[in-house]
Amino acid sequence: MNRRRFLVATGAALLPVWTGRARAAEAKTPGQAYFGPERFVEYLAGELPLVFTAPHGGRLRPDAIPDRTSGVTDADANTQELARALHADLLARTGRHAHVVISHLHRRKLDPNRELAEAAQGSALAEQTWHDYHATIAGALAAAAARHGFAFLVDVHGHAHPIPRLELGYALAAAQLNQSDAAFDASELVKLSTLRDLHARTGGSGAALLRGPGSLGDLFAQRGYRAVPSPQEPQPGQNPFFAGGYTVRRHAADPATTKVDGLQIECHRPGVRDTEENRAAFARATGDALLVYLKSRYAYAPAPAATPSPAPAAP
Numbered sequence: 001m002n003r004r005r006f007l008v009a010t011g012a013a014l015l016p017v018w019t020g021r022a023r024a025a026e027a028k029t030p031g032q033a034y035f036g037p038e039r040f041v042e043y044l045a046g047e048l049p050l051v052f053t054a055p056h057g058g059r060l061r062p063d064a065i066p067d068r069t070s071g072v073t074d075a076d077a078n079t080q081e082l083a084r085a086l087h088a089d090l091l092a093r094t095g096r097h098a099h100v101v102i103s104h105l106h107r108r109k110l111d112p113n114r115e116l117a118e119a120a121q122g123s124a125l126a127e128q129t130w131h132d133y134h135a136t137i138a139g140a141l142a143a144a145a146a147r148h149g150f151a152f153l154v155d156v157h158g159h160a161h162p163i164p165r166l167e168l169g170y171a172l173a174a175a176q177l178n179q180s181d182a183a184f185d186a187s188e189l190v191k192l193s194t195l196r197d198l199h200a201r202t203g204g205s206g207a208a209l210l211r212g213p214g215s216l217g218d219l220f221a222q223r224g225y226r227a228v229p230s231p232q233e234p235q236p237g238q239n240p241f242f243a244g245g246y247t248v249r250r251h252a253a254d255p256a257t258t259k260v261d262g263l264q265i266e267c268h269r270p271g272v273r274d275t276e277e278n279r280a281a282f283a284r285a286t287g288d289a290l291l292v293y294l295k296s297r298y299a300y301a302p303a304p305a306a307t308p309s310p311a312p313a314a315p
């Protein structure tokens with residue numbers, strides 16, 4: 001009996017589930033599409049530390065899942081396409097693939113950006129899809145963090161609020177962002193945000209990290225896209241504002257998560273996600289801004305790809 005082999009086998013069997021998911025995600029081929037049960041969840045495997053998610057851009061309305069009868073059931077138009085445009089821009093820029101996770105179910109059937117009960121409203125198939133969606137995100141983030149030491153989640157949405165500006169959701173409500181920088185920092189609100197891991201690395205003013213020079217809001221504004229919070233528009237004021245939902249709270253803001261930061265980006269429609277041309281232009285600005293951000297905040301720059309990565313398979 002080989003005692004050493006026995007111990008190795010036992011150790012492997014005791015690995016926690018998330019480790020297995022991380023390894024499974026790492027073993028996947030960057031740029032290839034993988035589908036969960038019923039093809040309701042699509043995962044474009046990646047190699048960059050960026051993970052884009054699109055929970056509200058699905059179109060499938062299978063009869064096997066009853067329509068949701070409460071909560072928001074309207075889709076965020078063209079956000080699935082916007083997530084793919086972001087992936088395409090970064091591939092063109094770096095020769096490398098970002099991770100992308102897409103829910104193909106229409107929001108009338110499943111809202112993966114909600115707690116399970118409101119998301120699936122009792123449908124076992126919708127619940128299974130919800131679990132698959134979030135396990136896929138967790139796997140992508142764990143793979144990225146294992147490879148790079150950090151992962152950055154961008155949850156892509158669309159809003160129809162009156163002011164045509166990006167709403168950056170760091171899991172902080174308007175009332176919290178409406179505080180002065182001094183009050184914001186005194187109450188250490190950044191530790192409740194989706195940048196809590198980044199702040200633990202960099203220290204300093206949380207308000208400056210979230211909305212000062214070099215913040216994502218600033219980088220968007222510099223490229224012609226109004227954004228709140230940013231140095232130009234630091235506070236939502238009394239205007240409607242999306243603070244960031246279940247996905248970024250679970251995967252980035254929760255103290256149980258480590259090495260993961262991110263945000264929810266709520267995009268207005270005109271000039272950003274209404275046409276293919278505008279989506280491509282917004283993706284160019286965002287891809288550039290994200291790479292500047294990762295370099296300045298994480299000292300990360302993508303290594304040149306040795307060989308061109310294959311184009312992603314068509315959905």
Ligand SMILES: [Zn+2]
Nearest residue numbers: 056076157158
């Ligand atoms: Zn949405």
